[in-house]
Amino acid sequence: MQGNDDMNQMKTADAAVPEEARGLDIHAHADVSNYETTGDPLLDNPKMSARNVNVYYGEKHAIMDVSLDIGGNEVIAMIGPSGCGKSTFLRCLNRMNDTIPICRVKGDIQLDGEDIYHSRQDTVLLRARVGMVFQKPNPFPKSIYENVAYGPRIHGLAHNKIEMDEIVENSLRRASLWEEVKDVLDKPGTGLSGGQQQRLCIARAIAVSPEVILMDEPCSALDPIATARIEELIDELKERFTIAIVTHSMQQAARVSQRTAYFHLGKLIEVGQTKQIFTNPQHELTENYITGRFG
Amino acid sequence: MSNETYKNTALIQASLKKRYAREKRFQWMGRFAVFLGFLFLFILLFDIVGKGLPAFTQQYLLIDLDLSADALDVAPDADAEALSRANYAGVIKSSLRDMFPEVKSRSDKRMLYRLVSVGAEYELRDRVMADPALVGTRQSLWLLAHSEAASYLKGQVDPNSPEAERRVKDAQITWLDQLHADERTKSGFNTQFFTAGDSREPELAGIRVALYGSFLTLAVTFLLAFPIGVCAAVYLEEFAPTNRLTDLIEININNLAAVPSIVFGLLGLAVFINFFEFPRSAPLVGGIVLALMTLPTIIITSRAAIQSVSPSIREAALGVGASKLQAVFHHVLPVAMPGILTGSIIGMAQALGETAPLLMIGMVAFIMDAPAGVTDPATVLPVQVFLWADSPERGFTEKTSAAIMVLMGFLIMMNALAIYLRKRFELK
Numbered sequence: 001m002q003g004n005d006d007m008n009q010m011k012t013a014d015a016a017v018p019e020e021a022r023g024l025d026i027h028a029h030a031d032v033s034n035y036e037t038t039g040d041p042l043l044d045n046p047k048m049s050a051r052n053v054n055v056y057y058g059e060k061h062a063i064m065d066v067s068l069d070i071g072g073n074e075v076i077a078m079i080g081p082s083g084c085g086k087s088t089f090l091r092c093l094n095r096m097n098d099t100i101p102i103c104r105v106k107g108d109i110q111l112d113g114e115d116i117y118h119s120r121q122d123t124v125l126l127r128a129r130v131g132m133v134f135q136k137p138n139p140f141p142k143s144i145y146e147n148v149a150y151g152p153r154i155h156g157l158a159h160n161k162i163e164m165d166e167i168v169e170n171s172l173r174r175a176s177l178w179e180e181v182k183d184v185l186d187k188p189g190t191g192l193s194g195g196q197q198q199r200l201c202i203a204r205a206i207a208v209s210p211e212v213i214l215m216d217e218p219c220s221a222l223d224p225i226a227t228a229r230i231e232e233l234i235d236e237l238k239e240r241f242t243i244a245i246v247t248h249s250m251q252q253a254a255r256v257s258q259r260t261a262y263f264h265l266g267k268l269i270e271v272g273q274t275k276q277i278f279t280n281p282q283h284e285l286t287e288n289y290i291t292g293r294f295g
Numbered sequence: 296m297s298n299e300t301y302k303n304t305a306l307i308q309a310s311l312k313k314r315y316a317r318e319k320r321f322q323w324m325g326r327f328a329v330f331l332g333f334l335f336l337f338i339l340l341f342d343i344v345g346k347g348l349p350a351f352t353q354q355y356l357l358i359d360l361d362l363s364a365d366a367l368d369v370a371p372d373a374d375a376e377a378l379s380r381a382n383y384a385g386v387i388k389s390s391l392r393d394m395f396p397e398v399k400s401r402s403d404k405r406m407l408y409r410l411v412s413v414g415a416e417y418e419l420r421d422r423v424m425a426d427p428a429l430v431g432t433r434q435s436l437w438l439l440a441h442s443e444a445a446s447y448l449k450g451q452v453d454p455n456s457p458e459a460e461r462r463v464k465d466a467q468i469t470w471l472d473q474l475h476a477d478e479r480t481k482s483g484f485n486t487q488f489f490t491a492g493d494s495r496e497p498e499l500a501g502i503r504v505a506l507y508g509s510f511l512t513l514a515v516t517f518l519l520a521f522p523i524g525v526c527a528a529v530y531l532e533e534f535a536p537t538n539r540l541t542d543l544i545e546i547n548i549n550n551l552a553a554v555p556s557i558v559f560g561l562l563g564l565a566v567f568i569n570f571f572e573f574p575r576s577a578p579l580v581g582g583i584v585l586a587l588m589t590l591p592t593i594i595i596t597s598r599a600a601i602q603s604v605s606p607s608i609r610e611a612a613l614g615v616g617a618s619k620l621q622a623v624f625h626h627v628l629p630v631a632m633p634g635i636l637t638g639s640i641i642g643m644a645q646a647l648g649e650t651a652p653l654l655m656i657g658m659v660a661f662i663m664d665a666p667a668g669v670t671d672p673a674t675v676l677p678v679q680v681f682l683w684a685d686s687p688e689r690g691f692t693e694k695t696s697a698a699i700m701v702l703m704g705f706l707i708m709m710n711a712l713a714i715y716l717r718k719r720f721e722l723k
Contacts, residue, residue, distance in 0.1 A: 094614070096610065096614070099609070124616050124618050125616070127616040128616035132610075133614075134611065138605070138607035138608060138611040140608065140611060140612070140626055141608070141629075150617075150625070151615035151616060151617075154615075154616070154617055154621055155616060204615060205614070205615065207615075
């Protein structure tokens with residue numbers, strides 16, 4: 001049960017590899033060998049569930065025994081210091097880690113009760129159901145329209161031009177980008193501002209109507225105003241989608257999420273209602289991080 | 296503290312002069328290098344163009360011809376068959392004798408005949424056969440001058456130099472001067488240079504076979520090397536597992552790019568001509584050999600271009616559920632295309648200028664008729680340059696430079712096409 005299909009061979013340059021894979025020694029300090037996740041990581045009726053997930057980059061043990069449920073229509077935030085494994089964990093949820101040749105994933109991850117690492121699981125279908133928004137806005141170097149229409153087109157979701165136009169418009173509206181770009185749909189997506197590009201990427205992700213959207217520090221490259229817009233957007237999107245967001249900003253986690261998970265050195269230290277995590281953290285490491293003693 | 300700061304400032308200031316001087320020196324060295332490069336390029340171009348330009352003009356002599364049936368040695372009502380075998384050379388010779396009646400000795404006569412190209416008789420034949428009514432008339436016709444006479448008329452021969460050192464003799468110079476004084480000489484654009492094949496006579500030789508041959512050979516090369524090279528690059532870069540075997544393949548591709556081109560010629564001779572029995576001297580075999588030679592260049596540059604595509608684009612495509620093939624073909628390749636085209640054009644330019652491997656497969660033959668297809672015998676531009684540069688006749692010197700100019704024109708057109716295509720891909 002490893003991510004060992006053809007995707008495994010795809011080479012990616014350093015920029016795309018989570019920081020854990022780049023040779024940071026995550027065992028450098030702090031003893032977390034004896035631990036148990038504080039709080040309850042499990043839910044009754046989860047959308048996605050991860051059990052005893054371990055991830056290795058070659059010899060490096062990047063994620064240790066993480067179990068976490070993600071509920072339907074909730075926003076769950078994953079926080080923690082650099083190199084704690086939160087991005088790696090997120091990328092396990094749509095098997096994006098398969099693109100890193102040296103990465104091995106062990107454990108059990110389910111989407112609606114189905115094992116996503118099963119050998120019969122198709123990654124194309126999985127990624128259509130679990131979309132992703134990346135840290136750096138990465139629109140295709142094509143027109144704005146093409147950017148949004150690409151997903152529906154390869155999956156054959158629209159039968160004609162009218163349906164496609166509708167999908168594009170709805171996706172852009174939901175990403176609250178429509179008003180800004182409706183007259184320049186044929187202009188390249190790379191010509192937009194950073195915040196607009198990121199909303200375009202969100203529109204592109206929701207155009208294929210996924211059930212879960214993974215966001216990997218979606219605002220880290222944006223200014224505060226653009227960040228605020230994305231956060232509003234996340235709030236609206238949770239009506240339709242389940243959202244898992246990795247963020248370095250604790251304020252952001254506090255603003256957008258219902259539940260928060262704190263990762264430290266590859267381990268899931270604490271999970272709980274966002275309010276409780278930020279006002280009354282149970283674990284010492286969580287408290288240290290939230291109060292800014294390290295991170 | 297402040298004292299120390301002051302001391303540092305003094306130290307830095309002391310070193311500044313040296314640093315700036317070094318920078319200045321380097322800049323001047325760079326400028327000199329650029330200047331030197333341009334100087335050599337300019338000298339080279341100036342030399343080639345200076346030598347080659349006269350080849351684009353041809354010299355003609357106005358000769359009074361007696362086209363009587365008698366002189367032509369045919370019956371007055373001769374049919375086309377008889378006309379094609381009439382004695383045109385004799386007509387030209389006797390006409391020349393009539394124009395210069397003072398020429399008596401055999402050797403002088405032979406020199407006199409050498410004023411007119413041997414091609415003139417065929418030209419005359421074509422004209423008479425096209426219009427049989429000319430038989431029995433007297434005509435003043437412009438006939439192509441012999442290359443030696445032409446070189447004098449073009450001012451390439453110094454009449455004051457010792458007679459033994461030049462091909463145009465004093466007597467010929469006298470005659471040519473006389474013709475020139477009678478306004479019986481003219482020069483015109485050398486269309487034949489582009490419409491004729493090779494010839495032993497410099498004034499008749501043309502570049503058409505080589506031009507067609509180069510075009511057909513490069514077409515075969517491109518059609519083979521580009522798709523195969525790009526496919527190999529995509530596979531190796533995106534799909535192939537990283538293991539000993541692929542490392543070995545990579546090393547070998549890099550080595551292949553450094554193999555002397557004549558080795559590919561030997562391979563082509565052994566495999567395609569001797570084993571598969573493909574026709575000799577054909578653009579097909581030439582194209583295959585050059586494709587083999589060009590492949591490593593295209594593969595290496597294409598891989599570099601694919602590698603330089605931001606991985607975030609791949610992730611974006613995979614993230615919306617594109618298969619790997621879709622991610623590569625819809626997103627990675629279009630972005631990499633400008634780089635791939637640049638590499639391909641470098642490879643093709645290399646192939647265009649290649650001579651050695653083509654000598655091995657017999658594309659060095661003397662060919663007069665332009666190839667109609669890739670299996671007809673042909674030669675290519677650089678081989679034609681080689682052949683002409685090797686010829687002893689003086690007239691071929693300018694042909695050589697002219698052929699080089701055509702070769703460079705071909706290259707510029709190819710590059711222009713590549714730049715146009717690259718711009719189109721970059722705009723999208």
